[in-house]
Amino acid sequence: MGISCLKGFLQARGWPVKTLDANIEEQFKEIYDGYFRVLREIVPLEKQGNFYSIGQDVLHNHMMAFINYNNPATGPGGKDEQNRRDMYDELVKTLIAKTFYCLAPGPCIHQLHAILEAFYTTLESYILQWLEKEKPGVLGLSVCSGTLPASLFAFQLTKEKCPWIQTVIGGGIFCDQFAIGTADFEIFLEETAPYIDKIIIGEGELLFLKYLQGELPPEQRVYTPGDIGEETLDLSTAGIPDCHDFQLQHYPYLSMYSSRSCPHRCHFCSDTVMWGKYRKKPTAQVVEEMKQLYREFGNQLFMMSDLLLNPVVTGLAEAFTRSDTTLYWDGCLRAEPPVCKQENTMLWRRGGFYRARIGCESGSAKILKLMGKGITIEQIKQSIAALALAGIQTTTYWVLGYPGESEDDFQNTLDLIEELREDIYEAECRPFYYYLQGQVNSREWAKQAGHLPLYPGKFKPLLLFQTWGLEGLPGREETYRRINRFVRHCRELGIPNPYTMKDIDEADRRWKKLHTNAVPSLLELKNKDVYIDECKHVQNISLVDNTLSDEGNFDF
Numbered sequence: 001m002g003i004s005c006l007k008g009f010l011q012a013r014g015w016p017v018k019t020l021d022a023n024i025e026e027q028f029k030e031i032y033d034g035y036f037r038v039l040r041e042i043v044p045l046e047k048q049g050n051f052y053s054i055g056q057d058v059l060h061n062h063m064m065a066f067i068n069y070n071n072p073a074t075g076p077g078g079k080d081e082q083n084r085r086d087m088y089d090e091l092v093k094t095l096i097a098k099t100f101y102c103l104a105p106g107p108c109i110h111q112l113h114a115i116l117e118a119f120y121t122t123l124e125s126y127i128l129q130w131l132e133k134e135k136p137g138v139l140g141l142s143v144c145s146g147t148l149p150a151s152l153f154a155f156q157l158t159k160e161k162c163p164w165i166q167t168v169i170g171g172g173i174f175c176d177q178f179a180i181g182t183a184d185f186e187i188f189l190e191e192t193a194p195y196i197d198k199i200i201i202g203e204g205e206l207l208f209l210k211y212l213q214g215e216l217p218p219e220q221r222v223y224t225p226g227d228i229g230e231e232t233l234d235l236s237t238a239g240i241p242d243c244h245d246f247q248l249q250h251y252p253y254l255s256m257y258s259s260r261s262c263p264h265r266c267h268f269c270s271d272t273v274m275w276g277k278y279r280k281k282p283t284a285q286v287v288e289e290m291k292q293l294y295r296e297f298g299n300q301l302f303m304m305s306d307l308l309l310n311p312v313v314t315g316l317a318e319a320f321t322r323s324d325t326t327l328y329w330d331g332c333l334r335a336e337p338p339v340c341k342q343e344n345t346m347l348w349r350r351g352g353f354y355r356a357r358i359g360c361e362s363g364s365a366k367i368l369k370l371m372g373k374g375i376t377i378e379q380i381k382q383s384i385a386a387l388a389l390a391g392i393q394t395t396t397y398w399v400l401g402y403p404g405e406s407e408d409d410f411q412n413t414l415d416l417i418e419e420l421r422e423d424i425y426e427a428e429c430r431p432f433y434y435y436l437q438g439q440v441n442s443r444e445w446a447k448q449a450g451h452l453p454l455y456p457g458k459f460k461p462l463l464l465f466q467t468w469g470l471e472g473l474p475g476r477e478e479t480y481r482r483i484n485r486f487v488r489h490c491r492e493l494g495i496p497n498p499y500t501m502k503d504i505d506e507a508d509r510r511w512k513k514l515h516t517n518a519v520p521s522l523l524e525l526k527n528k529d530v531y532i533d534e535c536k537h538v539q540n541i542s543l544v545d546n547t548l549s550d551e552g553n554f555d556f
Contacts, residue, residue, distance in 0.1 A: 001241065001255040001305045002142045002171070002204070008242035009205045015212060018134050019242070022126065024250040031119045035059060038111045043100040049483035050429055052499055056146055057467075058095045063149035065091050065462040066116045067156075088113075091459045098454060101477055120153060127154050131162055140208065143171035152192065159195035168208070170200040175270040176438035177465060180224070184436070184465040189221070191464060198223065203260070203275060205233050225276065235260065235281040240289045243297065252526040253303040253330065254293050258286040258316065262307040264334070266359075267372040267441035268399065268432065271307050283315040291325050298528040301354060304331030314344065317351025326533035328525060330355040330393075333383075335375050340382035342540075345390040352535050354519050355393035355425070358383065363416030364409035367402050372440070381420065388423035389541060391517030395426040400486060401479025402432045403445060403470055410482050414489050421493045422514050426507060428497050429486045431479050434470050445470055516541055 007017040022028055039055055040048065069088040089109050096104040131139075139158050141151045155167045169192075178185045180201065189199075199222045200207045207223050210216050216223055225231065241255065248254065261275035272278075290302055306312070309331040320327060333356040338344050345353075360380050362368055368375060387394050398413060417427060434451065435442055445451070454467040454476070469476055490497065496507040501523075508521035517538050525532060 001257065003140075004241035004243050004246070004255070005238065005257075006140070006142075006204055006208060007245070008239045010209060010212070011242060012239045013209060015209075017242075018136070019245040020130060021246050022123075024247050025126065027122050027126075028119070031115055031122065035112060035115045035119075038108055038115065039096075042096060042104045042108050043102055046488075047100050047102055047480075047484055049100075049480065049487050050497065053428070053430055054099055054480070054483065058099050060146045060149055061095050061463060061467075062092055062112065063116060063119075064152075064464055065095075065459075066113070066120065067149055067153050068462045068464065087458070088462060091455070091462050094455060094459070098476070099480070101480060123150060123153060124157060127157055128161065131158065131165075136165060138166045138168060138212070140168040140170065142204075143169055143173045145173060145177055148173055148177075152195075155192070155195045166197050167195060168198045168200060168211070169196050170204045170208070172270075172274055174199070174201040175274040176435035179435065179437035180222075182436045187464065193221075197221070201225075203233060205238065206231060230276070232276050232279065233260075235279050236285060238281075240292060243293070248297050248299065252299070252522050253301050254290075254297060254299040255305055256286070256290050256293065256302045256329075257281075257305045258283070258312045259306045259308075263311065264308070264374065265372065265440045266361075267370070267444075268402070268439055270435070270438040270440075272440070275307070278311075280312060283312065283319050286312075286316065287319045287323060290327055290329075291323070294325065294327055300327055300528075300532060301522075301525040302327060302329040304329050306331055308332055308334055310334050310336060310338070313348055313353065314338075317348040317353060320351040321347070321536065326352060326531075326536060328352045328354040328519070328532075328535065330357070332357045332359070333387075334358070335360065335380045335383035337379065340379060340386055342386045342389055345386040345392060346538070346540060349390035349392055349517065349519075349538050350535055353390075353392050354525075355395055356387050357395045357397065358387075360384075360396045360416075361399045362402065362405070362409065363413035364405070367405055367409050370404055371399075371402060377416065380416070384420050384423045388425075388515055389517065391515050391519050391538065393425040393511060393519060394423060395428065396424050398427065398429040398486065399432050400429050400482045401474050401476070403448075403472060405474055410485075414486065417490065417495065418493060421495055424495050425511050426497055427486075427490045427495045429483055431476075431483060434468050436468055 003019045007019050010017050036052065036055060039058065040051065065088060069084055089106070092109050092112065093104045096102065141154060143151045151169065155169070158165055158167055174180070178188050198211060200211070201222065201224045203225070206228055207225070210228060211223060216227055243254065259278065259280040261278040262269070262272055263278045265272055294300060310333060313333065316329070329352055333339060335358055361371055361373060363377065365377055384394050384396070400410065417424065434445060436446070436451065437443070450471045451468045452471055454469050455463060460466065474482070494510070496503060496510065498504040498507040504522050508523070512518040512521070520532055520534065524530070
């Protein structure tokens with residue numbers, strides 16, 4: 001979504017842009033699957049937890065260690081090959097031990113190493129092929145923690161082979177992991193100076209355009225919104241995302257957005273830091289842009305990348321109920337009073353709302369208050385029930401190990417999930433992550449509890465950056481035990497967390513059995529030969545009075 005927005009914006013202003021998407025390359029997927037296949041052989045079933053989610057922490061740290069291990073100038077032990085290899089092997093074992101809390105045998109470490117060796121060899125060929133074909137003047141990469149190692153490798157290779165190409169990095173990595181002012185950011189600046197020319201922090205369109213036009217100080221390496229007077233993009237002028245370079249047949253969704261940033265400030269979130277003040281596109285413009293994308297590419301299902309749809313969901317639904325084109329859309333929703341009303345969720349369903357991704361986070365009122373969520377347990381219950389009654393899929397997200405979460409708090413989460421089991425389409429848990437800066441509450445946590453590094457300092461030359469945790473309860477190992485218990489609990493209740501298309505199809509079948517108004521399956525919507533408009537004909541099943549009572553002052 002990010003790079004398609006940049007392309008659409010820049011091309012409309014006269015800059016030729018080519019976007020690349022390596023996600024769909026079969027060769028990379030085979031390597032990815034191979035890595036997790038070996039990792040699954042290492043980790044006992046009862047410790048796998050939310051395997052593909054937390055396993056990403058092992059993968060991207062291992063990927064970073066691999067490229068630094070192969071650099072004798074910076075790797076541990078200097079030019080002593082055996083010292084470097086011993087340190088590298090020890091780190092990979094530590095990564096697995098600190099994530100899955102099990103021991104990894106040496107032969108498996110060597111297998112994982114060989115898989116990453118194949119990855120970087122394949123990636124090198126892929127990058128060089130495109131550099132030769134496109135001959136760009138500027139190479140820009142949008143980077144998050146999971147793509148950082150491969151992105152650094154791409155920049156290094158580009159500067160080595162084509163030093164005249166300007167290299168520019170942006171993305172969410174600078175909201176938290178490498179937030180300005182942290183020691184990790186300073187290390188990043190120093191380590192990447194030979195091969196990254198410019199760093200853009202925050203919303204990219206205006207900063208990137210002004211850089212290309214030579215309107216930013218050329219001697220400056222880091223550009224932030226402060227360099228353009230904190231100006232933010234008027235979304236009505238942003239234009240339509242340009243997806244023409246992508247092989248969309250590999251995706252069941254098209255992507256779109258109607259707003260940026262968030263009107264709320266949950267304590268663990270860094271998105272408001274990234275996007276600045278909350279802004280919306282005009283509803284009519286969003287609908288017309290989605291219809292244009294549908295006419296061009298044929299996908300009826302959209303993933304809305306808004307951080308929160310609540311401020312726009314009713315407007316979008318009303319516009320689509322009046323539209324001659326039926327589209328379905330999936331996005332993030334907050335459990336608040338309007339979502340508790342079945343007349344609202346039925347309207348949204350008729351307007352094409354397909355799946356609500358709800359940050360429930362916890363079943364404990366105490367933890368919700370500590371998070372600054374500003375919602376209640378009763379609102380979570382009624383929101384999920386009202387959405388399910390309308391047939392809208394309910395993906396629920398839960399944060400485990402939040403500072404101060406007790407065993408009773410965690411048990412409250414398990415109890416709430418059990419109570420709502422038939423109305424939850426999907427349940428995904430993630431551990432609480434802490435960053436020195438960038439999150440709304442980063443500094444407060446550091447004052448209250450203090451922070452500590454997860455990995456010993458001797459591994460810093462391999463990892464480039466540190467993973468941080470907070471002192472206090474619950475500890476990291478207990479948090480990951482709770483992840484395993486959460487996953488086991490959901491499995492026993494029959495609540496899925498689908499990953500593959502086969503898993504998704506099974507989850508869709510379960511949802512249709514549970515709910516009369518269930519939305520079409522993903523496989524149905526993926527078939528572009530069939531036009532689906534059933535949402536406009538959905539009938540009310542029943543309406544009951546579920547008006548929220550005044551629950552007093554919660555001091556939110």
